[in-house]
Amino acid sequence: MRSDHEIRAPMALKIAAACGLLFMHVPILLIFVYAFTTEDKTFQWPPPGYTLKWFAVAWNRPDVWSALQLSLKVASISTIVAMVLGTLCAAAVSRSKFFGREAISLLVILPIALPGIITGIALRSAFNIADIPFSVWTIVLGHATFCVVVVYNNAVARFRRLSGSLVEASMDLGANGFQTFRHVVLPNIATSLMAGGMLAFALSFDEVIVTTLTAGQQATLPIWMLEELVRPRQRPVTNVVAMIVVLVTFLPILAAYYLTRDGDQVAGQGK
Amino acid sequence: MKPAVTFINVSRYFGSVKAVNEVDLAIQEGEFFAMLGPSGSGKTTCLRLIAGFERPTGGEIKILDEPIQDIPPYRRNVNTVFQDYALFPHLSVAENVAYALMIRKVDKKQRLQQAEEALEMVRLGGYGDRRPSQLSGGQRQRVALARALIGKPAVLLLDEPLGALDLKLREEMQEELKQLQRALGITFVFVTHDQSEALSMADRIAVFNEGEIAQIGTPQDIYHRPETEFVANFVGSSNVLPAALVRQMSGRTGIASLRPESIRVVAEGGHTAIVTAKSFLGSATRLSLDLYGAGFNALVDNSFGSVEIGAPIQIDWDDADMHLIEGA
Amino acid sequence: MNNSANDRRGAVISAGFGLAGQISDVFWRKPVILLLLMLTPPLLWLGVVYIGSLLALLAQSFFSIDEFSGLINYHLTLKTYGELLNPANLDIILRTVLMAAIVTLASVIVAFPVAFYAARYARGRWKALFYLGVMLPLWSSYLVKIYAWKLILAKEGILNWFFELTHLKWLLDAYLAIPLIGGNSLSVSYTGTFLVFLYVWLPFMVLPMQAALERVPANFLEASSDLGATPWQTFRNVLLPLALPGVIAGSIFTFSLTLGDYIIPQIIGSSRLFIGQAVYSHQGTAGNIPLAAAFTVVPVVIMGFYLWMAKRKGAFDAL
Numbered sequence: 044m045r046s047d048h049e050i051r052a053p054m055a056l057k058i059a060a061a062c063g064l065l066f067m068h069v070p071i072l073l074i075f076v077y078a079f080t081t082e083d084k085t086f087q088w089p090p091p092g093y094t095l096k097w098f099a100v101a102w103n104r105p106d107v108w109s110a111l112q113l114s115l116k117v118a119s120i121s122t123i124v125a126m127v128l129g130t131l132c133a134a135a136v137s138r139s140k141f142f143g144r145e146a147i148s149l150l151v152i153l154p155i156a157l158p159g160i161i162t163g164i165a166l167r168s169a170f171n172i173a174d175i176p177f178s179v180w181t182i183v184l185g186h187a188t189f190c191v192v193v194v195y196n197n198a199v200a201r202f203r204r205l206s207g208s209l210v211e212a213s214m215d216l217g218a219n220g221f222q223t224f225r226h227v228v229l230p231n232i233a234t235s236l237m238a239g240g241m242l243a244f245a246l247s248f249d250e251v252i253v254t255t256l257t258a259g260q261q262a263t264l265p266i267w268m269l270e271e272l273v274r275p276r277q278r279p280v281t282n283v284v285a286m287i288v289v290l291v292t293f294l295p296i297l298a299a300y301y302l303t304r305d306g307d308q309v310a311g312q313g314k
Numbered sequence: 315m316k317p318a319v320t321f322i323n324v325s326r327y328f329g330s331v332k333a334v335n336e337v338d339l340a341i342q343e344g345e346f347f348a349m350l351g352p353s354g355s356g357k358t359t360c361l362r363l364i365a366g367f368e369r370p371t372g373g374e375i376k377i378l379d380e381p382i383q384d385i386p387p388y389r390r391n392v393n394t395v396f397q398d399y400a401l402f403p404h405l406s407v408a409e410n411v412a413y414a415l416m417i418r419k420v421d422k423k424q425r426l427q428q429a430e431e432a433l434e435m436v437r438l439g440g441y442g443d444r445r446p447s448q449l450s451g452g453q454r455q456r457v458a459l460a461r462a463l464i465g466k467p468a469v470l471l472l473d474e475p476l477g478a479l480d481l482k483l484r485e486e487m488q489e490e491l492k493q494l495q496r497a498l499g500i501t502f503v504f505v506t507h508d509q510s511e512a513l514s515m516a517d518r519i520a521v522f523n524e525g526e527i528a529q530i531g532t533p534q535d536i537y538h539r540p541e542t543e544f545v546a547n548f549v550g551s552s553n554v555l556p557a558a559l560v561r562q563m564s565g566r567t568g569i570a571s572l573r574p575e576s577i578r579v580v581a582e583g584g585h586t587a588i589v590t591a592k593s594f595l596g597s598a599t600r601l602s603l604d605l606y607g608a609g610f611n612a613l614v615d616n617s618f619g620s621v622e623i624g625a626p627i628q629i630d631w632d633d634a635d636m637h638l639i640e641g642a
Numbered sequence: 643m644n645n646s647a648n649d650r651r652g653a654v655i656s657a658g659f660g661l662a663g664q665i666s667d668v669f670w671r672k673p674v675i676l677l678l679l680m681l682t683p684p685l686l687w688l689g690v691v692y693i694g695s696l697l698a699l700l701a702q703s704f705f706s707i708d709e710f711s712g713l714i715n716y717h718l719t720l721k722t723y724g725e726l727l728n729p730a731n732l733d734i735i736l737r738t739v740l741m742a743a744i745v746t747l748a749s750v751i752v753a754f755p756v757a758f759y760a761a762r763y764a765r766g767r768w769k770a771l772f773y774l775g776v777m778l779p780l781w782s783s784y785l786v787k788i789y790a791w792k793l794i795l796a797k798e799g800i801l802n803w804f805f806e807l808t809h810l811k812w813l814l815d816a817y818l819a820i821p822l823i824g825g826n827s828l829s830v831s832y833t834g835t836f837l838v839f840l841y842v843w844l845p846f847m848v849l850p851m852q853a854a855l856e857r858v859p860a861n862f863l864e865a866s867s868d869l870g871a872t873p874w875q876t877f878r879n880v881l882l883p884l885a886l887p888g889v890i891a892g893s894i895f896t897f898s899l900t901l902g903d904y905i906i907p908q909i910i911g912s913s914r915l916f917i918g919q920a921v922y923s924h925q926g927t928a929g930n931i932p933l934a935a936a937f938t939v940v941p942v943v944i945m946g947f948y949l950w951m952a953k954r955k956g957a958f959d960a961l
Contacts (some may be wrong), residue, residue: 121625206398208398208400209400210385210404211396212400212401213413214367214386215365215366215394216388216413216414217418218388226413226417
């Protein structure tokens with residue numbers, strides 16, 4: 044009986060696992076290298092030289108700034124809307140039993156379960172029929188639709204772990220519904236809510252599949268990047284922006300992980 | 315004197331399930347009242363009806379003669395000690411205890427001081443700064459008690475409060491609860507499935523079965539004069555004499571209950587029974603007997619432990635110990 | 643704590659609480675109202691607008707477009723679905739399905755070691771590292787990931803450089819000469835598209851697999867070897883069947899995401915269309931919404947069937 048293979052992994056497995064992990068991370072790290080290259084016409088490897096000048100160039104590009112601003116604005120609004128709606132839905136679904144509860148759970152997940160293009164053109168034709176012009180708000184509506192799922196998943200998981208008797212105890216001691224929510228429920232779901240919000244923000248900030256179909260002339264940062272991919276202007280600037288995007292979304296994800304890691308469901312697994 | 319809690323024809327149905335079915339009840343002020351029964355008998359539902367976590371499907375509930383079935387729990391002067399204690403994990407022990415006062419907008423210094431007094435009353439003085447997760451089960455239960463009492467409720471409800479504790483701790487807490495209740499004079503209503511607990515702590519007991527009250531009375535009443543077969547079997551173990559045997563012995567109709575400890579082994583002149591089994595219980599010996607075809611249990615002194623299985627013995631009891639359950 | 647009768651209150655506290663209290667009372671007396679209040683905003687949006695627009699889309703697929711005027715003909719017909727069976731369109735569908743299948747297969751193979759190691763051998767700090775190691779690529783920007791491969795696959799990029807360095811350029815050229823999967827360069831070949839799909843969806847495969855593998859109790863494997871099975875036999879007869887729900891759950895992601903994607907093939911790949919691109923182009927300036935709608939129904943139907951099969955195998959416990 045070879046007892047050692049329970050404690051130590053076979054070398055082949057270790058190598059395969061390491062290769063898999065590397066495969067997932069190295070490509071993005073390459074972008075970081077390219078952000079410093081002096082070559083601006085091609086993706087030459089190895090980079091002929093290193094420079095910091097592209098950061099300054101990117102800083103001075105007005106289209107980058109306006110795209111960034113729009114992305115931040117859209118992400119913030121979508122996140123807030125998603126947090127309110129997602130929490131309401133999660134509270135209703137996990138605290139009461141009612142007819143159609145399962146159906147509602149499925150409904151909320153639908154926007155993320157269906158391929159983005161379907162959500163995109165469905166919303167697009169809906170806006171067309173209702174004669175709503177494409178604007179920041181149509182983008183927000185599109186984003187909010189699937190950001191709700193992320194918040195909902197996190198909130199539902201947290202609500203399920205919240206003992207029902209806590210709410211009863213609070214009411215028993217003289218707190219009405221609102222006071223109970225403020226003093227007992229909210230403190231206990233806060234971390235999950237924040238985690239869900241951060242993930243929703245990251246999701247919205249990065250979204251391009253639905254956004255291209257629900258935006259008018261506006262360009263969020265991903266739309267800007269898509270344009271650059273198809274018709275590159277200054278490649279190194281794109282590299283710089285790409286690197287910044289990775290770093291910016293890295294932080295909320297990390298935060299969300301730390302906020303929920305002692306729960307039984309780590310934030311983000313429900314994507 | 316106004317009864318503390320009154321139930322008038324109260325029912326609580328869940329669809330076709332009759333959790334509580336037309337129950338009448340009157341709990342006196344200052345009583346230590348127990349609601350006893352197996353799980354699903356409706357005792358917990360009745361407690362929740364008093365607290366306000368359930369609303370009755372029919373009937374009236376009154377506290378101190380005021381009807382309260384339409385009053386939400388936070389407006390009732392009733393507090394509960396929950397089975398899982400329900401201490402707020404994000405607050406310290408002192409903040410937990412002071413919660414009711416915080417809601418009433420008592421200022422911080424004063425409410426924390428009162429919380430400390432309440433903790434001292436349950437012998438947890440100085441524990442205010444700890445978190446509930448740092449406490450043992452017994453300590454948490456005391457915090458829950460202090461938290462429920464600080465608001466000076468008219469009635470204190472306890473939902474199987476001692477269930478999670480081990481035997482030694484349970485017996486300690488039984489004593490403490492009884493003393494506390496006497497000192498405070500507040501009406502205590504507690505729910506339990508443990509009949510020995512009810513017998514030792516309560517002033518009066520209501521025995522529940524399938525949503526209805528089978529009997530209400532003092533512990534002595536319930537134990538010695540059970541009014542139904544269910545009560546006879548549920549409260550303490552009992553021998554139920556079949557109707558034929560009862561008629562044969564006393565000429566009366568109905569079944570009768572006979573407590574095992576009432577049976578004596580006699581040298582002669584009693585009823586002949588065959589010993590079918592025996593168990594040594596420590597303080598006594600239990601003999602399983604066959605008496606005229608009926609199965610009986612007798613609790614006898616350990617000196618009879620040498621009796622052989624299959625051997626006949628003579629047993630007898632006082633007529634007074636044989637309690638008739640009319641028309642059961 | 644004294645309990646003099648004067649400071650004991652009555653049975654009911656009616657004063658205090660104000661408006662919030664009164665609203666709370668209503669919620670307690672009629673819990674249905676609170677439920678409706680909580681559910682109406684999200685349901686109104688999702689149920690009415692979203693589902694409504696999905697149904698409208700579906701309805702559109704039963705209309706057709708007039709070839710001369712370019713206007714939509716609002717008469718119910720199956721003609722548009724019939725168009726899907728044109729060789730050109732069938733081509734698109736088959737191409738997409740095939741790619742989805744290959745990507746899924748490859749994901750399973752690459753993801754398995756990672757998931758297996760993370761589930762069974764990683765402890766403590768390493769476990770957290772593995773979680774983050776999969777989470778971060780999962781949530782990283784989709785476009786940035788595609789962009790990274792554009793860099794890598796470029797003619798002057800790192801991959802070509804590597805082949806030149808190791809004197810294996812002839813291997814690459816020979817590979818590119820293979821019809822169908824080769825091309826002028828990696829970035830305009832199906833292989834390139836395949837690599838990017840694999841890269842982008844890989845984390846979606848790792849997570850469910852890891853979750854499923856973690857659920858296999860360690861003593862199952864011990865029991866198996868205790869009963870005399872070789873590690874390979876244990877793997878095949880115990881681990882694989884128990885991990886299958888996780889594999890299926892992950893494959894749902896990779897398959898579905900590939901079926902509907904329109905951006906990746908546009909950036910890395912030949913000019914031949916995939917379903918997502920077909921949908922995008924038809925709903926664009928051509929205005930051929932019926933055909934676009936018909937195309938979107940294809941992945942939905944395929945996934946619907948796939949999900950139904952998966953449900954029977956119990957894959958949803960792993961999600």
